[in-house]
Amino acid sequence: MDENRLKAKRMGIDAQRKCVAYMSSSCHVCRAEGFNALSRVRLTVGERHLIADLNICQESIIPEGHIGLSEKAWQLLDCQPGQAVSVAHPLPLASMAKVRRKFFGHQLLQADYEAILFDVVAERYSDVQLTAFLAAASKDMHEEEITALTSAMVAVGEQLSWHRGPVLDKHCVGGLPGNRTTPIVVAVVAANGFCMPKTSSRAITSPAGTADTMETMTQVDLSLNQMRSVVAREGACLVWGGAVNLSPADDILIRVERVLDIDSDAQLIASVLSKKKAAGAGAVLIDIPVGPTAKVRTDVAGERLASTLKAVGERIGLRVHARITDGRQPIGRGIGPALEARDVLAVLQNRSDAPGDLRLRALQLAGDLLELGGVPVGEGFRRAEQTLSSGEALRKFLAICDAQGGFREPTKARFKHPVTAARNGVVRDVDNRVLARLAKLAGAPATQSAGIELHVRLGDAVIEGEPLFTLHADTRGELTYALAYLDMQQEIFVISEEEAS
Template sequence: MQLETATIDIGTSRPLVLLHAADADELGAHPLDRVRIEWAEGTTTGIVKRTDELVEHGTVGLTEPLHHVRGPVAVTLAGSPSSVGAIRKKLDDAELERTELERIVQDIHENRLSDVELSAYVSAVYANGLSLEETTHLTTAMSEIGQQLTWETPVVADKHSIGGVAGNCVTPIMVAIVAAAGVTMPKTSSRAVTSPAGTADVMEVFCDVEHSIDEIESIVAETNACLVWGGGVDLSPVDDEIIRAENPLSIDPEGQLVASVLSKKRSAGSTHVVIDVPYGEGAKVESLAAARGLADDFKRVADHLGIDVCCAITHGADPIGRGVGPVLEARDVLAVLEGLEEAPESLRLKSIRLSELLLDHCGVDADVLDLLESGRALERFREIVAAQGGTPDVSYADLEPAAESTAVRADRSGIVTRVDNRALCDLARRAGAPLDGRAGLVVHPSAGDEIDVGDPLCTIHAQTTAKLEEAASLADRLEPIRVRSKTDALVERR
């Protein structure tokens, strides 16, 4: 079928082909079918979307990934990518071969899979898991697509947390400390997947996090470090597409998690990595045994890739820090670096301990406490912010959360027996984080604290009244901070 092209912008990154219903009927094309498009300069494929209004009869509408296609084109039906069969195989809980995983990765990279097929892949991995061999093949395939960073120094430090702990904004503090100690740490981070703020979301409060390879190299040459969004430099780009599919489902399956983290580390040129694996009730990993198993998987796959990984299995049942959400977590970061009374002690201690572990892993003897308390880490952080186009002298007081707020208060006196990470993350997301950077919440008590009736448990911040009311309603149903009488608390501990 011969058709004229028209560019269409409907806010999608998928290569959609919009066909008028009459043209689709003549071609025999149904929604989500694939079509082959031939034009003067080449051939490509797209995914069908039928419409009666967006394009005229005789015209094919092409979304942004296909905007390079111009002029008259020949449109014919095309078969499904071979990786669809592999995805179906994984849905049946069969183990995939290396070549099958490579085809899936390649088809994701080349936008050959529809959103439904990509979601099916993510769901299959979530439901049936990946073997260690599958994870290794997947990580290798993902890391070999996209750009690669290389560094002259033999030791390139890195750190990653698997997430699941509210307010765990340790990374910016660690990068400042490690860089101040003289170790190269070009940190590429993700945006939030299931949390209210990823490291990139928090750093975006201070400065630009999207930089080219040349800009990153310049920033690192100037400051010994950077804190940028990995998706902005095409490092393991397939990972970003998979995360896009995971987001609506709020899932992060373990095998895919290992492949996601280590493919990014390999692409970033990291040689020595500390991976934070928090465990506990409400965290992504709830038992110590599961945390140790995941840590072993990280080490085994990393060994195959030639990356020296050390895993820190940490307490993850309670929040780290007080703020949950980009601006509120950014305030906690500055409070620790500036040595303020408002600094959450749990965040300060974890930042110190993980920095000591990473520096020791890199073979560097440094006084982490002195780097933090002397202000050298703060100075280095401000240098990084300036190099990334931010305002270096921003202070704790400058970072204001959303004005719409309400306090969730205790309805009884007693002892805080649990601070639920998962519920707090759900609340912050319902309030608008991370898309609304100033939305989120502040946690007031810690587990074990004594509480009186009416004491604030957490304060929710939102950009709009509607979102604030939604979050407050959810708080009533979830009981994010559990208070029990002293007698009941003793029984619960037993």
């Protein structure tokens, strides 16, 4: 019948990759079907259909007999203006019963998680339902169940095979601003002839992810075929995982995690290992920074996370090595995509002003990974240092960028504001979380050039009025907003009045 058909209207609204429908409160379909604001509705155009959240608008916004569509809904339905859209209630979501089971303390099997994640990937879950799933899957998750979740994430996405070996990969669990070692590690490892098809996430709760930083220097949203071409040519890549459909359920969950600012151990492990397995890796190095204001706060928690990562990795056929690193302060000087990219380039170019802590950590991680690939134990660091010092790593990095679409210099911010020391003394502590929040309020990662440039480190002696860090922003409004937040904080850098020893 035609009673539930409305004419498509493109609203031009970016709803953060969500499918949203807009109907007038007086619409006959809306009233007859009993739809309310935030109802879930099934939209059909020809053979294409999707589930959308419903917003109710005033009559003046949506013409009579029309239904408005967000940009993502418009693209997925491949609509033309005025084309007929059938509107109906969605079928009951059977997999939510499994979410409720988990919420009340029952253990789920891989088949249960596959049913849930299949519906997640099909975008049948609202953000409220996704939040319920994330909350449920963060409780009482033991090794066996984390393995089930990880395997299910792999099963509902693409899986790559490179027909060469060994295939190496690396990941940092996050929580430490700066720490942009991955581009350096990939360049060093690939320059030594190993295969490293690196897929990375965009930022979840941080001011920049590896994909955000790399995007300031080259193209990262490659298709699967483009990714294969780059790896065939250079033995490695540095691309955004969301563009190649590896563990697509995780990409959807990350969107909600970003809003909630949460990242449970179980979800972290499943997220990391599912993507490494799907990317075709055989051996994976995990960097676990530990510090009072890092994501992992204590050595005990770090060791527990490392142990579970190794155990789950073994269950799904991955060889995992974890290195627990110092997470008391940011690594490098830049916090934010372009500022971190400048640190990466300084290290690769062997410049005298390159941040030494970033260089050392990248070499340690690259050395570990080379040894996982077969370089004799104890020789990895020396081999990595030689590769970097000789310029081979820089040449390989630029070759990878060229294969991905060409290299470009990171942009610079229009506005800068130094933040100075309030007194003489020695830097004794730093709050990583507040620094990260401040960089995000300045515009990172959405604005590539925004963030923080650090001028001091733990143990440095400072004098009153000396810059501790500089805020970078691309608009005056974002700079003002970040400074207002800064005014409400206690000391980000704790400065004692003792003299430096």
